[in-house]
Structure formats: C-alpha cells, structure tokens
Amino acid sequence: MAWWRRRRGQRAPGSGSDLSAARAHLAEFVSTRRGVEAYVEPATNITATTVVLIAHDGEWTRRALPSRPVAFEVARGLDVPVYDVNLTGYPARMREWTARQRRPKAR
Numbered sequence: 001m002a003w004w005r006r007r008r009g010q011r012a013p014g015s016g017s018d019l020s021a022a023r024a025h026l027a028e029f030v031s032t033r034r035g036v037e038a039y040v041e042p043a044t045n046i047t048a049t050t051v052v053l054i055a056h057d058g059e060w061t062r063r064a065l066p067s068r069p070v071a072f073e074v075a076r077g078l079d080v081p082v083y084d085v086n087l088t089g090y091p092a093r094m095r096e097w098t099a100r101q102r103r104p105k106a107r
Contacts, residue, residue, distance in 0.1 A: 022063040030078045038075035039085040058097025
C-alpha cells in the first residue's frame, strides 16, 4: 500500500542523526533535573519504541529510538534507573505533573 511507504528522504524514527539528537536531548534532560528515571515503551503499529524520562517532580520528556535493545542501552548509558513500562506502569507523579500543566493559570 503506497500510503504506508516513507516519502523519499524521510528517516525512520531514531535512525542516524535522529539517534544522536535523541541521545543529546535525553542527556540534557538528565543533567538539568534530579531524580530522573527512564521508562521504555514498546513499539506499536503507530509509534516507534520510546524512552520516557521522568524527573522527581513528574516533569517528563519522550524520544523515539530504533529498537527496544537500543532504548535500554541509551537509558543505561544515562546512568539512571531503567524500567519496562509494561511491567511497572507510569509513576503517579507523571500523571500529576501533566494534570497541573493542563490547568488554567490563575491570574
């Protein structure tokens, strides 16, 4: 089916320079926050394998990586605890932080 093919010049998530950019972003997140943990999310029909980094206050970031082994390797390389989200789920602080971000700011 033609609509499933990538457009010419498009890269798969987490490949080549995308992987370098993802590593740099994740490393920056870890170095500027405390209490960071990594959660590896599986690939789906829609999304690539991803790593979610969650700080002590629940702030989080997500980046796509090419495969599950690469995701675990990158997360371990950041020297943070790494979890499989299928086994542990997400911490409550992540949901709480996201809910706080959605609330309108009082003026």
